[in-house]
Amino acid sequence: MQILITGIAGFVGTNLARRFLEQGYVVYGLDNFCRGQRANLQAFDGHDRFNLYEVDLHDLEAYRNVVGRIFQSASIDEVWHLAANSDIPAGIADPNVDLRDTYLTTHNTLILMREFGIARLAFASSSAIYGDHGETAIIEDIGPLLPISNYGAMKLASEASISAAAESYLKQAYIFRFPNVIGTPATHGVILDFVRKLKTSPDDLPVLGDGSQQKSYLHVEDLIDAMLFVRDHANDKLSYFNVGPVDDGVSVRTIAETVRDQLAPDATISYGTEGRGWVGDVPRFYYDTSKLNRLGWKPTMDSRSAVELAVSEIIKQESLA
Numbered sequence: 274m275q276i277l278i279t280g281i282a283g284f285v286g287t288n289l290a291r292r293f294l295e296q297g298y299v300v301y302g303l304d305n306f307c308r309g310q311r312a313n314l315q316a317f318d319g320h321d322r323f324n325l326y327e328v329d330l331h332d333l334e335a336y337r338n339v340v341g342r343i344f345q346s347a348s349i350d351e352v353w354h355l356a357a358n359s360d361i362p363a364g365i366a367d368p369n370v371d372l373r374d375t376y377l378t379t380h381n382t383l384i385l386m387r388e389f390g391i392a393r394l395a396f397a398s399s400s401a402i403y404g405d406h407g408e409t410a411i412i413e414d415i416g417p418l419l420p421i422s423n424y425g426a427m428k429l430a431s432e433a434s435i436s437a438a439a440e441s442y443l444k445q446a447y448i449f450r451f452p453n454v455i456g457t458p459a460t461h462g463v464i465l466d467f468v469r470k471l472k473t474s475p476d477d478l479p480v481l482g483d484g485s486q487q488k489s490y491l492h493v494e495d496l497i498d499a500m501l502f503v504r505d506h507a508n509d510k511l512s513y514f515n516v517g518p519v520d521d522g523v524s525v526r527t528i529a530e531t532v533r534d535q536l537a538p539d540a541t542i543s544y545g546t547e548g549r550g551w552v553g554d555v556p557r558f559y560y561d562t563s564k565l566n567r568l569g570w571k572p573t574m575d576s577r578s579a580v581e582l583a584v585s586e587i588i589k590q591e592s593l594a
C-alpha cells in the first residue's frame with residue numbers, strides 16, 4: 274500500500290506515519306511546516322519507504338507538481354488528509370487562515386485525487402463541526418450543524434465537499450470527527466499550554482476560563498487504532514464517525530491540577546471568570562461514540578488516564594522530566 278499523508282509533520286501526522294511505516298506501507302508525506310516541524314520526522318530520515326515533500330497545499334499548481342512527481346515512479350492508494358489550521362483562535366482573528374489551510378487544502382486534495390485517479394480518502398474532521406449543543410449528547414446525525422468557529426465551519430465545508438466527491442469519483446471516504454487528541458509530539462493544546470506556562474513561571478498557572486469547561490480527550494495511539502479499525506471494517510462509500518473515549522470527559526480544572534501535580538506541586542492555579550476559554554471554544558460537549566463502538570472498536574484509555582499519560586509525555590517532550 275502506498276499512502277499519502279498531508280500535514281505529516283504535525284502531531285497526528287507524525288504518529289500516523291510511524292504506524293504506517295511499522296506496517297510496511299510506503300509513505301509519501303506533505304507539509305509546508307507552518308505548524309508542524311521537520312524535527313518531528315527525524316526518526317524516519319533515511320527510511321527507504323519514507324518520502325517527504327515540502328509544499329503549500331493551498332497552492333494547487335505546487336501541489337499538482339508534487340503529486341505528479343510521485344506518480345512518475347509510483348502511485349497512491351489512499352490519501353490521509355490531515356493538513357489544516359489547528360489553531361482555533363488564529364482562525365477567529367483571521368478567517369483566511371481556515372479558508373486557506375483547512376478548506377482549500379481539502380478542495381485541492383479532491384481536485385488532485387480526481388485528476389490522478391486516487392480512490393480512497395481519510396479525513397481528519399473535528400467535533401467543532403457540531404457547534405454548541407450544551408448538555409445534549411452529540412451523535413453523528415444531530416442537527417442543525419452550526420459551528421461557532423471558522424475552524425469548525427471550514428471542517429464542515431470540507432466534509433460537504435468530500436460527500437459530493439464520494440457521490441461522483443471517490444471510491445471510498447472516511448470522515449473522522451476527532452475530539453481533543455493528546456500525546457506527543459504536542460504542537461498545540463491545553464496541556465502543552467499549561468506545561469509551557471509553568472516552565473516560564475513555576476509559581477503560578479493562569480487558566481483561560483473558570484476551569485469548568487468539560488471535554489473528551491483521546492490519546493493519539495487510540496485515535497490511530499480507531500481510524501485504522503474503521504478503514505478496515507466500515508463498508509459504506511462514505512463513513513463518518515465520532516472518535517473518542519467512552520466517558521463524559523474531564524474538566525479543565527482536572528487538567529490544570531494534573532499538570533501542576535506532576536510539574537510544580539506548589540504552584541497556585543488562578544482561574545478566569547468566564548465559562549469558556551476563548552471565543553469559538555465549545556465549553557462542554559458530551560460526545561456519543563456508540564456508532565464506532567457498535568462497529569467493534571473501543572479505546573484502551575478513558576479521558577482521565579489519557580490526560581495523565583499525555584501530561585507526563587509532554588513534560589518529557591519539553592525537557593522538564
Ligand SMILES: NC(=O)c1ccc[n+]([C@@H]2O[C@H](COP(=O)([O-])OP(=O)(O)OC[C@H]3O[C@@H](n4cnc5c(N)ncnc54)[C@H](O)[C@@H]3O)[C@@H](O)[C@H]2O)c1
Pocket residue numbers: 279280281282283284285286303304305306307308309310328329330331354355356357358359373374378397398399400451452453454455460461
Ligand atoms: N489534535 C487535535 O486535538 C485535533 C482535534 C480535532 C481535529 N484535528 C485535526 O487533525 C488534523 C491533525 O491535527 P494536528 O493536531 O496534528 O495538527 P498540527 O497543527 O500538529 O498538524 C497539521 C499539519 O498541517 C500542516 N499544514 C497546515 N496548513 C498547511 C498547508 N497549507 N500546506 C501544507 N501543510 C499544512 C502544518 O504545518 C502541520 O504540520 C488537523 O486536520 C486537525 O484539524 C486535530
